[in-house]
Amino acid sequence: MSIKTAREAIREALAAEMRRDPRVFIMGEDIAGGMGAPGEQDAWGGVFGVTKGLLGEFGRQRVVDTPISETGFLGLGIGAANAGLRPVVEIMFVDFFGVCFDQVLNNMSKFRYMYGGKAATPITVRTTYGAGYGAAAQHSQALYPIFAHIPGIKVALPSNAYDAKGLLTTAIRDEDPVLFFEHKSLYDLQGEVPDESYTLPFGEAAVLREGKDCCVVAFGHMVNIAAKAADQLAEQGIHITLIDPRTLVPLDTDTLLEAVENCGRLVVVDEASPVCSMASEIASLVATNCPQVLKAPVVKVNPPPVPVPFSPALEQAYLPQPEDVVKAVKKTLGR
Numbered sequence: 001m002s003i004k005t006a007r008e009a010i011r012e013a014l015a016a017e018m019r020r021d022p023r024v025f026i027m028g029e030d031i032a033g034g035m036g037a038p039g040e041q042d043a044w045g046g047v048f049g050v051t052k053g054l055l056g057e058f059g060r061q062r063v064v065d066t067p068i069s070e071t072g073f074l075g076l077g078i079g080a081a082n083a084g085l086r087p088v089v090e091i092m093f094v095d096f097f098g099v100c101f102d103q104v105l106n107n108m109s110k111f112r113y114m115y116g117g118k119a120a121t122p123i124t125v126r127t128t129y130g131a132g133y134g135a136a137a138q139h140s141q142a143l144y145p146i147f148a149h150i151p152g153i154k155v156a157l158p159s160n161a162y163d164a165k166g167l168l169t170t171a172i173r174d175e176d177p178v179l180f181f182e183h184k185s186l187y188d189l190q191g192e193v194p195d196e197s198y199t200l201p202f203g204e205a206a207v208l209r210e211g212k213d214c215c216v217v218a219f220g221h222m223v224n225i226a227a228k229a230a231d232q233l234a235e236q237g238i239h240i241t242l243i244d245p246r247t248l249v250p251l252d253t254d255t256l257l258e259a260v261e262n263c264g265r266l267v268v269v270d271e272a273s274p275v276c277s278m279a280s281e282i283a284s285l286v287a288t289n290c291p292q293v294l295k296a297p298v299v300k301v302n303p304p305p306v307p308v309p310f311s312p313a314l315e316q317a318y319l320p321q322p323e324d325v326v327k328a329v330k331k332t333l334g335r
Contacts, residue, residue, distance in 0.1 A: 001192040006158070009165035009193045010050050010126075010182065014088065016197045017172045018058055021086060024172060026051060027064035027073055028090030028126075047092050048128065048187055070100040074125070078108045081123040081177070088172060094129040094143045094181065108177040109152030120175045124168070130183040130221055130271060131319055137307035140315075142271040144220070145278050147179050148248040154178045154202055155248040159223035161191040163246060166200030173199065183221035203250030207259070211239025214329045215259040217282055218244065218269040222301075222320060226269050229325035240329060248278060253285060260286050264295040265332040269325055274302035296332040301325055 004012075018024045030044040032055040045052025055063045066073040070091055077089040091097060097104065104125075111119045131140040148155050154176055158164040164186065171178035208223070209230055218226040223244045230240050241259045245252055260266050266286055270279035279300040286298060301320045309315045 001194050003190050004161055004193040006161040006164045006189050007050055007187040009161040010168055013165045013168040015054060017169060023086045025062040026088045027066055029066055029068060029092055031090055032063045032065045046090055070096050071103060074100045074103045077123050078103060078121060081121045086122050086172060088124045091125060091127040093139045094127045095138050095141050105150060109150050113152060121177050122175050124171045124178045124180055126180045128182050128184055131308045131315055133184050134312055136310040140308040144181050144248060145272050145276060157181045157220040157248060159220055159244050161189060161193050163200060165193055166198050169197055170199040170202060185221045202247045203252050205252035205255040206244045206246055208244055209240060209242040211241050212263060213238050213240055214265040214267060214332050215241045215263040216267045217256060219278055222269040222271050225320060225322055226325050228322040232322060232326050233329055257289055261290055261293045264293050266298045267328045267332060269301045269320055273305050275305055277302055299328040299331050301328050
């Protein structure tokens, strides 16, 4: 396998699916370079350069620049999906879903149900999330729990380049709407990624480490934070099971519950605000289904319930760090 960044892996998935299926097209702000603007065409490839290079192969009918109107172009994508195409729509930052939330809440998530299962909406919506880049409170939120709350859509949250390519391929081929969350820290992470296309099943968690002392469940970029904590804990003789759910909807509850039953302790690491977070959901799931096996209360590791700070120092203090995960695991062990 080749070593690739997640940015390259995502681009490969998009290109491969566009070659495989002529119904697939992509759209979003600045993904191809402004129509009629002076200078090089395909100058941007989106705000993080993910789609750069696709215009030359697929042309402007399938690599579509949009106005700054999320409600309009997400609605266009939903309509195209209902009409038989397979759009991949890019919303620059998850924070901007506040503009087009009705399209998600009341349109794309509801059509299959409203039409008795006879209508499909095979749309994939890519977006970025997460803090750590000094992008301030309106461009740094981790809002994925909001969308996991809405019935009718699937939610994918890759933590590495390999998963990003496989999960995105699965998303594009899925008959239901999928929200695909890409952490800003993900793009430059490198890993082994096959050159050929492959899929990863939704609803199947990855068990990244196995240990008997404590189960740690982490989401998205927090998986990488938890992995660093696992290294520190191992040096102290504490061995954890680390689980990456990969998708929030569907959620692999069987793997999560089995791991907790084996360890008897649970820490959940989640970049979302603590109230109604995925950490809260996993804690509730475990408390409801296997309370008798818990040797200690579940510990959640979240940022504080405040807007993401702009100050770099405050932003780092806001974000969960490996040391926070180490402290949480030791708390469950009574140390």
